[in-house]
Amino acid sequence: MESVRRSSAVVAALLLVCVSMVRAEDPYLFFEWNVTYGTISPLGVPQQGILINGQFPGPKINCTSNNNIVVNVFNNLDEPFLLTWNGVQQRKNSWQDGTPGTMCPIMPGTNFTYRFQVKDQIGSYYYFPTTGLHKASGAIGALQVHSRLLIPVPFDEPADEFAVLMGDWYTKGHKTLKKLLDSGRSLRRPDGIQINGKSGKVGDNDQPLVTMEAGKTYRYRVCNVGLKTSLNFRIQGHTLKLVELEGSHTVQNVYDSLDVHVGQCMSVLVTANQEPKDYYMVASSRFTRSRLLAVATIRYANGKGPASTDLPAPPPETAVGIAWSINQFRSFRWNLTASAARPNPQGSYHYGNINITRTIKLVNSRARVDGKVRYTINGVSHTDAPTPLKLAEYYGAQDKVFKYDTIKDAPEAGAKPQVLTNVINGTFRNFVEIILENPEKTIQTYHLDGYSFFAVGMEPGKWSPDKRKNYNLVDAVSRYSIQVYPGSWTAIMTTLDNAGMWNLRSEMWENAYLGQQLYVSVLSPARSLRDEYNLPDNTPLCGIIKDLPKPPPYSI
Known part of the structure; x- marks a missing residue:
């Protein structure tokens, strides 16, 4: 009888552990967003914008590492719509x-x-x-991921933090700009710059964007x-102490100013150590x-005097x-001594010791196809x-939609520009080197969804294999976007x-819309849940696969 009691106690204890494990699932954060048109005036001129819950910028997502976001x-x-989460892997x-x-x-009048x-x-x-x-019309907002409490951050907790979403802006709406590009023309010079939905001028006595208290330190994202x-x-x-760049803690250098290229984010600490005004x-x-x-x-609390x-x-x-620049x-150097979530494979911070299995050289260009402006990568405009x-x-229907490797791993001299669906076939778990070469007279910025990468080198001129001797193979920052200067490579x-x-x-x-992009297909040969989740049940279907039978799900 006693042994039965002991067995029952063990079973009960195991059940309690299992229940505790289920309850210990990472927290969920839930949001409901209504996307509408509305009047905004980022440059002081009323125009139609795209709002989320009536706001521009849209609602901020404030979360913690490993949170589940819904x-x-x-x-x-009145148009189809999609959102992407820039830098979230x-x-x-x-x-x-x-x-x-x-x-x-997401079609008009529906939700996802x-x-x-x-x-x-x-x-x-x-x-x-x-x-x-x-x-070009809005539906943009901040997404901030904080460290879990058990993971130390390499700087003291700031008194507060502020999201600063800045960018160029056109007073023409997105539909007008789209018609310009579709007609074969280019977007001209932007009309101005907005900061958090406004464009302040020197001498304006607007309400402050942020307020600081003397003696305290603040984080600006x-x-x-x-x-x-x-x-x-x-x-x-004030000076700017860089502490985080696109998801990585950095060596904390101090700057008078920082170049922030399109698509890039960084965090700086600013100490309110000046005269209160x-x-x-x-x-x-x-x-x-x-x-x-x-x-x-920026206003000091209880400060006196205009800027x-x-x-x-x-x-x-x-x-x-x-x-x-x-x-x-x-x-910019990666802080290798800081404890932090590391999205790359364990040990990849020793990336300089990993053998390169493939080198892909991507060269951008501007071309005219059928009399219209297009932008290409290795001669293909996506x-x-x-x-x-x-x-x-x-669904196994890729042969009816696209072909893999429409471009080679290096551009072909004299190739005629083509407009195609551009997909590179990537090998699962390969360590790849990607060279981004920009022969044009304008700066480029590239972003890779699903990954962080190490930006190891950047120089004027053309890339060649001997340039590898100049790479930073120790503490390049792990990041999700990178600039390529005119006549230069990265x-x-x-x-x-x-x-x-x-x-x-x-x-x-403009470049992406007119073809300067591609997709990288990374297939797991095992079709295993260890490598990729199943197609979500709520996924809307369209195109040729809409009425096809659903493939077998991935298994463990």
Whole structure:
């Protein structure tokens, strides 16, 4: 009898452990967003914008590493709509990536619920729409991932933190801009710069964007959410201590100003150690023929006096400015002693000791196809297919939608530009080197969904294998976007360990819309849940796979 009691106690204890494990699942955060048109005035001119819950910028997602995010999006526009989560890696889950190559759009009058986990990530990110030119009209917001309490952060907790979403802006709406591009023309110079939905001018007595208390230190999470213009960020009378760059803690260097290229985010610490009064936060354009500038007011609590009209000087321009900016990039170093979530494979911070299994050289160009402007990578200008590429691949119908490896691992001299659906076949868990070469006269920025990568090298001129001797193979920052200067190249390295269909694109949205992007298909041969989640039950179907039988699910 006693043995029976003991057995029962053991079973009860095991059940209690199991229940505790179930209850210990990472927390869920739930959001309901209504996407509508509404009147906004980022440059002081009323225009139609795209709002989320009536807001521009949209609602902030404030979460913690490993949280599960559930966002129910209702599309009340008159057009299909999708959101992507810029920099969130969507481990094993490209189904939720929010690009036309992975998902059917949310049709007008319908809703879709995104479900994803910010797995093993910390840092500063943002979301934006990927359909058409919607990004030019709004639906952009901050996504901030904090460290779990048990993981120490390499700086004291700030008194508060502020999201700064800045970017170039057009007073023409997204539909007008889309018609311009569809007609074969280019987007011209932006009309101005907005900071959190406003474009302040020197001398304006607007309400402050932020308020600081003397003697305290604050965290500014700064993102360039614009369409095409690199920006320089600086604060009158204050220095900026860089502490995080696109999900990685950095060596804490101090700067007077920082270049933030399109699609990039970073965190800086600012200490309120000046005379208590108003100061200007400044965002000004970089590498443009004429300078665009916007300011926002920072106010000291109980301070007296307006901000000085004498703004801090911008960095140099032209060739000297590019050298200045490259040197700043080289000063960014990964903080290898900081404890933090590391989304890359265990040990990959020793990336310099991993053998390269494949080198892919991607060269961008501007071309005319059938009399219209197109942008290409290795001679191919990407066009979206009616059936999302990931769904076509999952249903075994890819041969009817696209071909793998329409481009080679290096550009072919003299190849005629083509408009095709551009997909690279990546080998699961290969360690690849990607060379981004820009022979054009304008700066480029690239982003790779689903991954962080190591930006190991950047120089003027053309890349060749002997350039590897100049790579940083020790402490390059693990990040999700990188700039390529005019007439220059940038080298990145990453492990293709995240199964799915992932978008590699120019963050210059005109270029991406007109073809400067591609998809990387990374298939797990095992078709195992260890490597990739099953197709979510709520996934809308479209194109040629809409009425096909659902394939067998992945198994353990």
